[in-house]
Amino acid sequence: AQKITQTQPGMFVQEKEAVTLDCTYDTSDQSYGLFWYKQPSSGEMIFLIYQGSYDEQNATEGRYSLNFQKARKSANLVISASQLGDSAMYFCAMREGQGNQGGKLIFGQGTELSVKP
Amino acid sequence: AAGVIQSPRHLIKEKRETATLKCYPIPRHDTVYWYQQGPGQDPQFLISFYEKMQSDKGSIPDRFSAQQFSDYHSELNMSSLELGDSALYFCASREGLAGERVKNIQYFGAGTRLSVL
Numbered sequence: 001a002q003k004i005t006q007t008q009p010g011m012f013v014q015e016k017e018a019v020t021l022d023c024t025y026d027t028s029d030q031s032y033g034l035f036w037y038k039q040p041s042s043g044e045m046i047f048l049i050y051q052g053s054y055d056e057q058n059a060t061e062g063r064y065s066l067n068f069q070k071a072r073k074s075a076n077l078v079i080s081a082s083q084l085g086d087s088a089m090y091f092c093a094m095r096e097g098q099g100n101q102g103g104k105l106i107f108g109q110g111t112e113l114s115v116k117p
Numbered sequence: 118a119a120g121v122i123q124s125p126r127h128l129i130k131e132k133r134e135t136a137t138l139k140c141y142p143i144p145r146h147d148t149v150y151w152y153q154q155g156p157g158q159d160p161q162f163l164i165s166f167y168e169k170m171q172s173d174k175g176s177i178p179d180r181f182s183a184q185q186f187s188d189y190h191s192e193l194n195m196s197s198l199e200l201g202d203s204a205l206y207f208c209a210s211r212e213g214l215a216g217e218r219v220k221n222i223q224y225f226g227a228g229t230r231l232s233v234l
Contacts, residue, residue: 033221043205045160045225052220091159095221097173103211103221104150104173107159 002027002096006108013082014116020067021077021111023092029053033095034075035105036066040088048090051075079113087115119143121210123226130198130233138193138229142210148172149191150223151183152207160207166191198233205230 003026013019025034036048051059051066059066067076079086089112093105122141130136142149148167152160162175166185177183180198185191195202209223 035222037225043230044227045207045209047222047224050220050222102173103148103223104162104165104175105152105160105209105223106162110159 002029002032002094002106004092004094004106004108006092006111008111009109010112010114012114012116013079013086015084016081018078018080019082019113021079021090021092021113023075023077023108025073025075025092025094027073027094034066034068035093035095036064036075036077037091037093038086038088039091039110045091049077082115084115084117087113089113121208121224121226123206123208123229125229126227128229128231130231132198132200132233134198134233136195136198136231138195138206138208138231140191140193140208140210140226142189142191142208143224146210146212146224147189148211149185149189150209150211151177151191151193152209154205154207154228156204163193195231200233203231203233 005024032053034051038046049061049064051068058068063080065078089110091110092108124139150165151163154160163177164183165173169185180196183193205228207225207228209225211221211223
């Protein structure tokens with residue numbers, strides 16, 4: 001069975017600094033997708049970035065980048081130039097199953113990020 | 118851009134009552150997923166639909182049922198509510214294009230916060 005592990009329950013970062021949120025995964029699938037979502041205190045789940053197992057380049061979306069190390073089965077999220085609005089819970093997730101019959105997301109436990117002014 | 122719409126945003130029910138949660142996916146998205154997120158927990162997959170047919174099922178209680186209608190909106194029906202059903206319920210949608218190298222990003226609605234008293 002697939003599994004996502006986030007070992008940092010909480011993280012602090014100074015405003016304008018970079019921060020890395022860790023995520024490791026376990027799967028026997030050759031093809032898979034990894035996602036990061038942000039959940040502010042208001043509760044909504046916001047998609048941030050995607051990395052496919054076949055992608056040779058690390059994904060980037062603005063201030064977000066994904067440090068994908070396939071051999072180590074890790075997909076760490078890097079947030080550059082942290083802003084106060086980045087304070088939120090961050091979830092790493094993996095898509096389970098292929099095709100139109102699958103695709104459900106398996107989530108990690110989440111990391112609570114606090115940005116200090 | 119249009120997002121996933123969930124209603125109601127908040128719902129308060131008594132034990133043993135019933136509740137119906139509605140989800141309107143992003144236009145042209147034909148796949149819908151339902152997740153349940155308990156307090157301080159990561160989201161857990163409940164059930165999914167592709168082209169109005171159930172495509173996958175997770176740890177959804179027998180007291181819950183769901184369907185996807187001809188306009189692709191979905192409803193989650195919950196009966197005999199228990200205190201433990203209090204949670205944030207998310208609906209997510211994605212395009213039905215499936216394939217190993219397709220991103221299949223799931224976009225989440227703002228969620229329905231259900232409180233069972």
